[in-house]
Amino acid sequence: DQQVKQNSPSLSVQEGRISILNCDYTNSMFDYFLWYKKYPAEGPTFLISISSIKDKNEDGRFTVFLNKSAKHLSLHIVPSQPGDSAVYFCAAVTGGGADGLTFGKGTHLIIQP
Amino acid sequence: ETGVTQTPRHLVMGMTNKKSLKCEQHLGHNAMYWYKQSAKKPLELMFVYNFKEQTENNSVPSRFSPECPNSSHLFLHLHTLQPEDSALYLCASSQGLAGSGYVEQFFGPGTRLTVL
Numbered sequence: 001d002q003q004v005k006q007n008s009p010s011l012s013v014q015e016g017r018i019s020i021l022n023c024d025y026t027n028s029m030f031d032y033f034l035w036y037k038k039y040p041a042e043g044p045t046f047l048i049s050i051s052s053i054k055d056k057n058e059d060g061r062f063t064v065f066l067n068k069s070a071k072h073l074s075l076h077i078v079p080s081q082p083g084d085s086a087v088y089f090c091a092a093v094t095g096g097g098a099d100g101l102t103f104g105k106g107t108h109l110i111i112q113p
Numbered sequence: 114e115t116g117v118t119q120t121p122r123h124l125v126m127g128m129t130n131k132k133s134l135k136c137e138q139h140l141g142h143n144a145m146y147w148y149k150q151s152a153k154k155p156l157e158l159m160f161v162y163n164f165k166e167q168t169e170n171n172s173v174p175s176r177f178s179p180e181c182p183n184s185s186h187l188f189l190h191l192h193t194l195q196p197e198d199s200a201l202y203l204c205a206s207s208q209g210l211a212g213s214g215y216v217e218q219f220f221g222p223g224t225r226l227t228v229l
Binding site for chain 1: 153
């Protein structure tokens with residue numbers, strides 16, 4: 001049973017517009033949520049995180065929103081750039097749990113010129 | 114070398130072979146992890162080590178045997194694998210465990226394993 005779900009396998013967005021990637025989770029014990037970006041033949045690289053006690057965290061072009069009541073988070077990228085084309089993974093972790101990250105399947109973001 | 118390195122990057126082995134995957138982190142971290150990514154599945158945690166001690170075994174079959182001789186090195190010894198074990202194996206490290214506030218993990222590029 002998947003605890004972290006990314007229901008959109010792919011997303012196509014025009015350069016300069018906003019990209020919105022969504023993630024849902026089922027485990028209410030998750031304390032932190034993270035977004036990773038992955039290019040082909042490379043490992044995932046950390047983008048941004050948010051604690052469960054917050055509802056928004058911003059870092060440059062990247063903003064993550066958390067809606068705990070809906071068990072939903074989203075990553076907004078604005079403006080989208082060609083280099084943003086990659087697979088984006090949503091991940092979650094419990095502070096006092098197994099300490100490994102629980103990942104979603106990923107969303108392939110394609111930025112079109 | 115910087116970050117997290119993994120060798121080999123690609124590995125093809127038969128079901129009766131014994132091989133090892135190596136991971137090295139140059140970040141001064143204390144925790145290291147093995148993850149597995151099979152086709153069309155999310156990354157799955159396999160093992161967690163903190164200060165060389167295993168803290169988590171996520172119900173991994175015994176044909177996968179981890180070894181952590183020090184905080185900078187992590188191995189995954191493979192023996193009598195099955196074709197369904199073919200996957201991308203990723204190593205990661207973090208300053209400490211999430212319970213201590215260290216949630217960000219840094220990943221290596223992975224080893225693409227094919228079992229024939």
